[in-house]
Amino acid sequence: MSPEFSGKVRKEIDRIIARYPQKEAAILPLLHLTQQEFGFISPESEKLVAGILGIKPIQVREVVTFYTMLNREPIGKYHIQVCSNLSCSLLGAEKLTDYLKEKLSIEPGQTSEDKKFTLSLVECIGACEQAPCMMINFDYHGNLDKKKIDKILDGLE
Amino acid sequence: MAEKVLTQHFGLKNVYQIDEYIKQGGYEAVKKALKLKPEEILEEMKKANLRGRGGAGFPAGVKWGFVPKVDKPKYLCVNADEGEPGTFKDRYIMSHNPHMLLEGIIITSYCVGIHSAYIYIRGEYEAVALRLEEAISEAYDKGYLGKNILNSGFDLDVSVHRGAGAYICGEETALLESLEGKRGNPRLKPPFPASVGLFQCPTVINNVETLSNIPQIILNGADWFTGKGLPKDGGTRIFGVSGMVEKPGIYELPIGTNLKDIINKHAGGMKQGKKLKAVIPGGMSAPVLKADEIDIPMDFDSLVNAESMLGSAAIIVIDTGTSMLDVLKAVTKFYSHESCGLCTPCRIGTSWINKIVKRMAEGKGSKKDIDDIVRLASNILGKTLCPLGDAAAMPILSIAKKFRKELESRL
């Protein structure tokens, strides 16, 4: 089934495009929207976005493959992104990652069987004062230890 | 305690809302600026010598002066990509005080003759982007944005543009490519963005913290500004301290504040009595300082003299319990991941070095490996299209030089 945007989202898209003198500039905002609506960016979604912007699907593919936040495969309901950069690793990010791997029985880059969690290692997420830290979808969680991780994960439906 | 400029309102709860901001004297700078001639503002900005807070330290007034007076649209791109590891200051500014940034944007645009501004914010900061959008819509409602701002005849539109996870898009020309809807590969310079920038038009690119200084410069004058910090490097910086300190966080202090004091006095000293080994003084791209090198004023020129850099003023504190090989691993992992791949020395060099360092960390290294790292990094330095290559090579070379003995002991 090819994806389609709802009427409400189409209106939002028109508003976004109007901000730029050239339509293509709206590609990242549209890809964020696509990911928000459909969970990931499939080849069909790329065609959809290309059609709206009047560009070739390959141009959309070029952009999608450049940016790490754009997922080309479905991911879990909760995307756990653990910072593995310097300030976080100084304060024990590696041990916490091991703990998460064990707890979720997945490796970074994998999604749990029930499709609930995807685990990723990422570079600095701009919250180094709260190291070690992670994002779950777009929520930041800092000053982590095992107990805090347990509490956060237990709170997720 | 020195007077705060950028963080003066941070203790107030609702200052991110326009009504509270106005109660605190907000938007007075815009009112004052719109009554001045653009040339007068430019003159004052040149006098203030506000040096860019994004990393390179280029004076904002001089940069604006490069924009040609041509009959073309001009753009302002606000660099809110904040990707330099260790850096989190712009997040604080935007979430606590978005209207201070908006004032800076309005004044800059009026001065340069810009009618369209984009805030390019890193994709992870979704909550911050929403806050900015709310602030923008409040400013439109009050007549500080949009058509004929405060009956001055000046029009300005501002919108937020979210990145999607790529450190290189913080580099100004990559940011332009990304904003235009392409892969974030840097452009060859010249031409510089001031003449050929966004959509092939003259463009000013400034960092969030740089722009947020402008309202206070307009209100209090260039002399007031240069009176803070150092004469040639005026004002304050928001130092972001992370790593092995008791109180990691942001500290707004005059430029030239001693690094030792920032760590020991402001950030509470070393965490749980740990001992200092090294400091990265300006974000990951800055060469490391050893423990006995931190008695140094934090300004652009002093750090250049110490063969490091102030960069984004992000201070990462490393203790003696941490292996410099692990630091090197984190640094090389980052750059090999973030190289955009356009030029060979950076693409191949960073990933090759990362592979060697990983092998060393597994205990399979040899003395030749350290020589290879130095050789490879030296062959990136100065040989790439954009400064990311140098940003990768410099910290690697500094660790290899200053901590060679320790690295050898891990072979």
Ligand SMILES: Cc1cc2nc3c(=O)[nH]c(=O)nc-3n(C[C@H](O)[C@H](O)[C@H](O)COP(=O)(O)O)c2cc1C
């Ligand atoms: C690889 C790389 C990444 C950069 N990332 C950022 C960034 O995240 N934020 C920023 O403001 N400047 C960043 N810069 C610096 C910008 O290229 C540019 O100098 C700056 O936005 C200019 O604004 P300023 O003069 O106000 O500092 C980066 C530079 C390089 C080479």
Ligand code: SF4
């Ligand atoms: S130096 Fe690296 S990041 Fe910069 S253009 Fe070359 S490959 Fe890309």
Ligand code: FES
């Ligand atoms: S190093 Fe982890 S958030 Fe910056």
